[in-house]
Amino acid sequence: MSKLRLELKFLLKQKCIPLDYRSVILSFIKSVLEKKYPETYNELYLANRMKTYSFSVFLPVDKIEGDRFLLKENAISVKFSCADTKMLMKLYNSFLSMKNSEYEGCDEYPLPGSNSMKLVGVNYSNTKPIFGNTNKVVIKFLSPLVVRKNLEGGKNFYLNYYDDGFAKTLQFVVSNYLKIRNIPDGKVALRPIKPVPVTGKRLVIKYKDMNIDCSAGVFELEASPQIIEEAYMAGMGSRRSEGFGLFDIISAKEADA
Numbered sequence: 001m002s003k004l005r006l007e008l009k010f011l012l013k014q015k016c017i018p019l020d021y022r023s024v025i026l027s028f029i030k031s032v033l034e035k036k037y038p039e040t041y042n043e044l045y046l047a048n049r050m051k052t053y054s055f056s057v058f059l060p061v062d063k064i065e066g067d068r069f070l071l072k073e074n075a076i077s078v079k080f081s082c083a084d085t086k087m088l089m090k091l092y093n094s095f096l097s098m099k100n101s102e103y104e105g106c107d108e109y110p111l112p113g114s115n116s117m118k119l120v121g122v123n124y125s126n127t128k129p130i131f132g133n134t135n136k137v138v139i140k141f142l143s144p145l146v147v148r149k150n151l152e153g154g155k156n157f158y159l160n161y162y163d164d165g166f167a168k169t170l171q172f173v174v175s176n177y178l179k180i181r182n183i184p185d186g187k188v189a190l191r192p193i194k195p196v197p198v199t200g201k202r203l204v205i206k207y208k209d210m211n212i213d214c215s216a217g218v219f220e221l222e223a224s225p226q227i228i229e230e231a232y233m234a235g236m237g238s239r240r241s242e243g244f245g246l247f248d249i250i251s252a253k254e255a256d257a
Helices: 021-036 038-046 085-099 166-180 225-234
Strands: 004-012 016-018 053-058 061-065 068-071 075-082 108-111 115-126 136-141 147-150 156-159 194-207 210-222 247-253
Touching: 004 085, 016 021, 016 115, 021 038, 021 053, 021 085, 021 108, 053 085, 075 085, 075 225, 085 115, 147 166, 156 210, 166 194, 166 225, 225 247
Parallel strands: none
Antiparallel strands: 004 075, 004 115, 016 068, 053 075, 061 068, 108 115, 136 210, 136 247, 147 156, 194 210
16 A cells, blocks of 8 residues: 655745755754644654654755855755654644744744745655565665764764675664564564665765765665565665655565565
8 A cells, every 4th residue: 555755845035055955954844843743842852762754855956156055946845754654644734834824923944044945835645555575676765875883982984885884784774773663573574685786876965064975876675575665654774864765666576585
């Protein structure tokens, strides 16, 4: 059965947006959720509960000028996906409340440089159905895949698909997510994750004063159907809720036994 993804459209006062636009969208999400569902906001962000969503941003980029993108038009769009249906509905209601100006004086969201953005469209679309025997898919990343390895002393190291240990670390990240989501190895027949680049590419993304090594492009992904569906809806890898790891499914088939 297909599930829903949200599609948001924003109009900008000026035809530009910071290079770190993911932080802008994340800040907006947190703001609208806090207004509409403060208890849920506190659980997710003050208590630092694991998030089950991801998003990707489409920018009609013209060129880069300093610390911002200059755009060809004053509109951007965001695709938003969530594995938790109840959470998705809360976010949908939160977005609608902002679009419909439920909160006086909050219909425009401030951005750096005297800029602002206004949410003008909140729509939804059906996702591609994932069938029970599908355990090999070809995917295209809509937002880059981040794979973070925690080092001693609290430092983080980011791997791209060229690096040794990439698949193993991605497996570790996804397994931790599944355990928190109460999908342990003993509950479903999990297959090891096997990401194989088809037309992969390495990217370095500026995010919150960090330069993050990550992967993009088209990959063949082999995993259990349950993992594929969960990753399809929640995003895959590290920093998913910060605008990374969301993908579309190009094709699907049953993997060899």
